[in-house]
Amino acid sequence: MALARLFLVLFALLAALPGRAAPAPTPPARPLTVYFFDVGQGDAALIVSPTGKTVLIDGGPPEADEALVPRLRQLLREPIDLVIMTHPHLDHLGGLAKIIQGVGAKRFMDPGFDHPSEAYRKLLDVVGQKVGQVMTPTPNPSAPETLLSVGLGEGVTLTILWPRTPRDAFLDDTRSDVNANSIVTKLTYGKTAFLFTGDAEPETEAFLLTRPIDFTSTVLKVAHHGGKHSSTAPFLAAVKPQAAVISCGARNDYGHPTPEALERLGKAGARIFRTDLQGEVLAVSNGTTVTLTAQKGRSAPVVVTGQTTGPVAKGPMPSGTSGSVGSTRGKVVPANGKLPASSTKGMRYVSLKGSEVFHSEDCRTLERAKTQERTVYKDRASAMRERRPAKDCDP
Ligand SMILES: [Zn+2]
Ligand SMILES: [Zn+2]
Structure with missing residues (x-):
């Protein structure tokens, strides 16, 4: 097979073990930076850790690559350590092929949800030729209950919350199964945290809320460009975002962000940033506070305080599972990625x-x-x- 499938565990550090007390966070000197790029109607965010590790989450729509490739070249001297495609929709993957060709990437992760669109197939061809490791967020077979985490140095951790096949079946019969199975990740640094939701649907939020996960996040990348169905009140109550970033195009055809989502975010107490009005949004964490600065407009930087106190996982993920796990999907695949x-x-x-x-x-x-x-x-x-x-x- 052209693409070598490697388990995330090969490079991942395991998430916090249950029952272990979190060490008191001390304010680290070097910052963690997240760039929410202005890509029009779509998503693209770059994480740069204090030690210079880089993660790109989505690559905007196809027309975004003209600006995004030079912008990434300006920010990066080396290939991106990890590219995450949250889900195979064009407004998230459109620019990725050109980015991988123009900037380079060491690893690529997608949700593993089959969606045989032309653009996705073409991207996988480029990934096959250019990227060394290709992975899906499959739980480590020897510890299927543990959340997978990627260590980015100096205590910065990116934890993958969803999907978790084959441990949990992909969500189906949702408004959009491709959206609903977006990769959802939580980035933590000291007391601060960022939650990246892709185009998660209400079903994703409801399912995640049944899990023993601490969702508390200082900054929320708002799901589905501020669509009216996602960002439900119960989910926002669990996330408690101090700031919310909405990535969408100016005067887009979808009416994003919707008044409904804006109202719920406002009620949750989040300061709202919008790439359609404010251009690129920069968020810098020192482990205690996050300072958000928008490229356009006259607003001064906004400083919000981190409120995360412990590990992402509140305990071992419960065993037993939803009845929707089919015979094929429920199986645990051994470490070589193939069934006996x-x-x-x-x-x-x-x-x-x-x-x-x-x-x-x-x-x-x-x-x-x-x-x-x-x-x-x-x-x-x-x-x-x-x-x-x-x-x-x-x-
Ligand atoms: Zn989508
Ligand atoms: Zn989208």
């Missing part, structure tokens, strides 16, 4: 027309795409000759 041969005997594999991936025949993606033309392979080896394994069922 015995468990795949007699299984057939199916590829949908126009897709470069194949699924196991009981995959729920196939159920949902009942009317689409398909190719059936009688064994895995023949499927592998023509396609690569889909990331949702990981056949």
Whole structure:
């Protein structure tokens, strides 16, 4: 297979162990910086850790690359350490191919949710050629209950909250399953934290709230460009954002941000920043406070105080699971990323027309795409000759 799939655990540090007391945070000297770029209608944010580790979360729409590639070149001297594509929609992945070609990336992570669009397939080709490691947020098979974290140096940690397949099945029957399975991450530094939600849907928020996670975050990257369904009151009550950044295009066709989302954010007490009105938004954390500065307008920098006191995970993730875990999705894949041969005997594999991936025949993606033309392979080896394994069922 062209893309080497590596478990996140290869480079990740495990999240805080249950029961361990958090050390008292001391104000670190070097700052953690987050750039929320002005990419029009879409998302792109760059994290630069105190030690210079870099994470890009999304790459804006296709038309954003003209400005974004030079902007990233200005900020970075080396390839990006990790590129996270929250979900395969064009307003999040459109600029990524040019960024990976023009700036470079050492690792690439996507949610593993199959969405065979032309743009996504083209991006995966570029990733296959240019990026050393490709990963999905799969829990470590030896500790499936533990949240995965990426250490960025000097106590800065990026924890992946969602998705967690195959431990928990992808959300389905939502308003948009592609949005609902966005990668959701929490970045922590001392008492400050940032929550990145992609285009998470209300179902994502409700599901996450059932988990023993501390969502408290100083800065919230508002879900779905301030769409009216996401950023529910219960979720905001758990996040308690001091500041909220909305990434959207000026006079966009979607009416983003919506009055409903703005009202809920205001009621939650968040200072609101908008890339459509204020251009690029810069957020700098010293581990105690976060200073937010907008590129446009005359507003002075806003300083908000971090209020996070402990680890992201409040305890071990509960075992047992929602009834929606199908037989294929519930399995734990061993560390080599493949199932033992015995468990795949007699299984057939199916590829949908126009897709470069194949699924196991009981995959729920196939159920949902009942009317689409398909190719059936009688064994895995023949499927592998023509396609690569889909990331949702990981056949
Ligand atoms: Zn989306
Ligand atoms: Zn979007």
